[in-house]
Amino acid sequence: MSTIQKHTEIIKTLAAKAGFDHCGIAKAQVLNEDAKRLETWLSKGMHGTMQYMENHFDLRIDPSKLVPGAKSVITLLLNYFPEQQQSEFVPQVSKYAYGNDYHEVIRTKLKLFLQNIKEQVGEVQGRGFVDSAPVLERAWAQKAGIGWIGKNGNLITKQSGSFFFIATLIVDLELVYDDAFAKDYCGTCTKCIDACPTDAIHPDKVIDGSKCISYFTIELKEALIPENMKGKFDDWMFGCDVCQDVCPWNRFSKFTAEIHFTPIPEILNFSKSDWEALTEESFKSIFKNSPLKRTKFEGIKRNLNFIQQ
Ligand code: B12
Ligand code: SF4
Ligand code: SF4
Numbered sequence: 664m665s666t667i668q669k670h671t672e673i674i675k676t677l678a679a680k681a682g683f684d685h686c687g688i689a690k691a692q693v694l695n696e697d698a699k700r701l702e703t704w705l706s707k708g709m710h711g712t713m714q715y716m717e718n719h720f721d722l723r724i725d726p727s728k729l730v731p732g733a734k735s736v737i738t739l740l741l742n743y744f745p746e747q748q749q750s751e752f753v754p755q756v757s758k759y760a761y762g763n764d765y766h767e768v769i770r771t772k773l774k775l776f777l778q779n780i781k782e783q784v785g786e787v788q789g790r791g792f793v794d795s796a797p798v799l800e801r802a803w804a805q806k807a808g809i810g811w812i813g814k815n816g817n818l819i820t821k822q823s824g825s826f827f828f829i830a831t832l833i834v835d836l837e838l839v840y841d842d843a844f845a846k847d848y849c850g851t852c853t854k855c856i857d858a859c860p861t862d863a864i865h866p867d868k869v870i871d872g873s874k875c876i877s878y879f880t881i882e883l884k885e886a887l888i889p890e891n892m893k894g895k896f897d898d899w900m901f902g903c904d905v906c907q908d909v910c911p912w913n914r915f916s917k918f919t920a921e922i923h924f925t926p927i928p929e930i931l932n933f934s935k936s937d938w939e940a941l942t943e944e945s946f947k948s949i950f951k952n953s954p955l956k957r958t959k960f961e962g963i964k965r966n967l968n969f970i971q972q
Contacts, residue, residue, distance in 0.1 A: 671839040673783050674737065681776040682921065683739040684827065685820065687807025687841045691726040691733040691833060697802045698724040704869065711873030713882050719797040729798070730790050732835040738800070738807040739776075740818075741769060743924050744826035744916040747931055754938050754967060757877070757902025758826060760954040761931075762924035767952070769793040769830045777832060789834035800829040808841035811848060815855035815906035816870040821848060824913035848912070855906035860897050864906060876903035880966045881958055888969045900938070900966045901955055927953055938967055 664672075671688065678686035701723065710716035726733040745761050759765065773791030781787055792798045801818045805811060810820040817825040856864045863874035872878050876899045879888050897905065907913055929937070929949050943960040950956050955963060 667837055668839055670784050670836060674780060674838065677776055677779045677783070678737070678739055681739075681772045681779070682741070683772065683776075683830070684742045684823070685738075685740040685809050687738050687804065687809040688838050689736045689738070689803055689806040689808075689843070690840045691730075691736050694724045694799060694802055697799050700869075701799065704872075707871075709869070709871045709873055711878055711882070712884065713872065713878070716872075723797040723799055726798075726833045729792075729796070730788060730833040730835060732788065733833050734836055735834050735838045735840070736803050736807065737832040737834065737838075738804045738809060739773075739830045739832065740804070740809060740820070740827040741765070741772070741830065741921060742823065742827050742917065742919045743921070744824070744913075744919055745924065745926055746918040747926055749931055751898075753898075753933060753935055754900035754970060755898045755904075756900060756930055756955070757904050759828070760901055761926035762921075763952045764954050764956070765828050765924070766793055766795065768921065768923045769828060773830055773832060780834070784836065787834050787836050789832055789836075791830065791832045793828065793830040796831075798831050798833075800831055803831055804829050806843045808844050811844050811846060812868055813855070813910065813912070814849050814853065814866070814868055815859075815864055815910060816868060817907060817910075819848070819910070819912050821912070822915060824916040825907050825910060826913065826916050852911065854909040854911065858905050858909045860895050860899075860903075860905060861892065876905075881962075886961075886965065888965065893969075896970045898970055900963065900970055901958065935971075938963075 675686050705717060722728045726736055743759050745758055770793060777789050777791060801812055804818045810818050813819045818829060819825045861874045861876060863871045876896055879892060880899060880901050946960040
């Protein structure tokens, strides 16, 4: 077995040991095709007010600008599909936000993963990323052979659907590369396009972020949600899972084994009137480790008012 093969085997074993559900590896290179898609998406204003998506375009398409001498992009998935879910008659929270904030949970795992790699492989320069960095995470996951980009824009795996977070570790170490995922198992299905409450899904796997409920309820910082969206949110108060809930591949979702994603009891138990009665003080204490803190208390109240009017 060559050294490169040995290192690859060690890394895949360590990824599983760190608790990641899938690990795939792609050669670090400039993402020319994705750059075009990203450019078109931005030029059409599909990022809405998410200004950060306009920043660092060159870093987003070239991993060597994030890690000098980058050779490999390791993609890791962490399943968040919860065993228990909210009742459908209360303000809806996306499943990814039921437990503790995934940024913190995954950052801890990435740190441990890189430290273990250094211990077993030797001097490796690397940086771990999850979500907030200028990395095209779905594109790398597809290139690392983990799954395909569905019509709903999500990365889907054949074994267990799409309720996964994606994390990336870019390293200056040469490894054995997985073949990019060549197939697309959406076929003639259009369930996600048909079900999207705000028609944010275009036919060509392009998601108009500026029309997505997730954008309005989490990313939009303005005090009011545009009037033309009234009545379209189907009770979604934080994020939206519609295009994943209807996806036939999510019949294969398995419950997460990550204890930090155990639902905060209030997310499961709160009735409509509990959400209405929630004070800022209680919000800060109950949701101190939750992704809900991104919108702050005012954001939750704004969203709640919007879906109830
Ligand atoms: C901005 C953003 C959003 C925005 C915009 C959404 C969007 N589709 O871009 C908003 C706020 C709306 C959003 C919503 C959600 N998001 Co978001 N979001 C991001 C973020 C930060 C950047 C995405 C991005 O670069 N968009 C720009 C467009 C152009 O890129 P893209 O959609 O990723 O598409 C690329 C590839 O898919 C590829 N591609 C597209 N079409 C095709 C076609 C072919 C043939 C091929 C080969 C490739 C290809 O090319 C594109 C350019 O590289 C990423 C984290 C990250 N750093 O990547 C998370 C991320 C994509 N989001 C995630 C999640 C979980 C969600 C939600 C499900 C949350 C929720 N329940 O409310 C929804 C799903 C909405 C949807 N259907 O996409 C996960 C996705 C996990 C997965 N399994 O795919 C990510 C990866 C975060 C993470 N680290 O886990 N999100
Ligand atoms: S998350 Fe909801 S609003 Fe956004 S694209 Fe999917 S179904 Fe449409
Ligand atoms: S719902 Fe159908 S079209 Fe949409 S992502 Fe899933 S399989 Fe593909």
